[in-house]
Amino acid sequence: MFLHVILLDAILLLAIVGHSSAGTYELLVADEKIFSDCPNQAKGTLNQHGMFDLSDLNRSMNADGVNIAGSMTCAWNIQPEDRVEMSITLLYFDRGTWQSTVFSLVSKDFCKSMYDEKQYWYKFWTQHFTNSADVKDKCVLYPGTKLQLEPFMLSLRASTSGPFRNGRYKARIRFNAFDQSGASRLPNICFEIIGDIYKV
Ligand SMILES: *[C@@H]1O[C@H](CO)[C@@H](O)[C@H](O)[C@H]1NC(C)=O
Numbered sequence: 001m002f003l004h005v006i007l008l009d010a011i012l013l014l015a016i017v018g019h020s021s022a023g024t025y026e027l028l029v030a031d032e033k034i035f036s037d038c039p040n041q042a043k044g045t046l047n048q049h050g051m052f053d054l055s056d057l058n059r060s061m062n063a064d065g066v067n068i069a070g071s072m073t074c075a076w077n078i079q080p081e082d083r084v085e086m087s088i089t090l091l092y093f094d095r096g097t098w099q100s101t102v103f104s105l106v107s108k109d110f111c112k113s114m115y116d117e118k119q120y121w122y123k124f125w126t127q128h129f130t131n132s133a134d135v136k137d138k139c140v141l142y143p144g145t146k147l148q149l150e151p152f153m154l155s156l157r158a159s160t161s162g163p164f165r166n167g168r169y170k171a172r173i174r175f176n177a178f179d180q181s182g183a184s185r186l187p188n189i190c191f192e193i194i195g196d197i198y199k200v
Pocket of ligand 1: 069070
């Protein structure tokens with residue numbers, strides 16, 4: 001879902017470079033579970049299950065994509081006053097190895113914009129929360145908060161003004177918490193979304 005943010009960045013970057021082959025691109029996730037572990041996880045870093053209890057999140061893939069229903073429950077054991085930083089980097093699978101790309105994004109204070117309608121993660125993820133009025137203030141800071149999702153089909157599609165190489169990509173998503181003194185609070189979170197990007 002976060003990949004769209006990266007694609008938005010890509011628009012800007014590619015526009016600067018001067019390419020102009022406008023198009024809509026879609027990321028088709030490779031696995032109906034959507035999330036996978038980051039390789040070589042550092043000590044003190046947990047995967048998606050360290051952030052959310054996903055046992056009530058139904059995900060099923062058909063020819064059109066992944067259908068999602070149910071809920072996710074916050075599980076990240078940090079403190080309510082913490083600042084949450086989110087970063088996303090995009091990697092491209094090229095001749096057997098993952099290569100970094102220029103596309104990346106950092107949100108220094110994710111909780112300020114988790115439900116910001118201008119953000120791509122709103123369009124593809126948080127807008128589908130049916131109880132957002134009740135949980136908005138809690139962000140991802142309170143373990144046990146249930147984020148209820150309407151049934152929807154994951155559609156990771158974005159228009160860009162520049163060319164995008166078709167192929168296999170992964171978005172590496174990290175969440176890091178910092179206490180009020182600015183010190184890092186473990187655990188950190190890292191997980192990935194792997195899929196294929198193609199021009200629609
Ligand atoms: C999720 O899947 C389970 C088992 O198939 C089903 O009982 C439940 O109703 C589903 N929940 C939603 C919200 O679709």
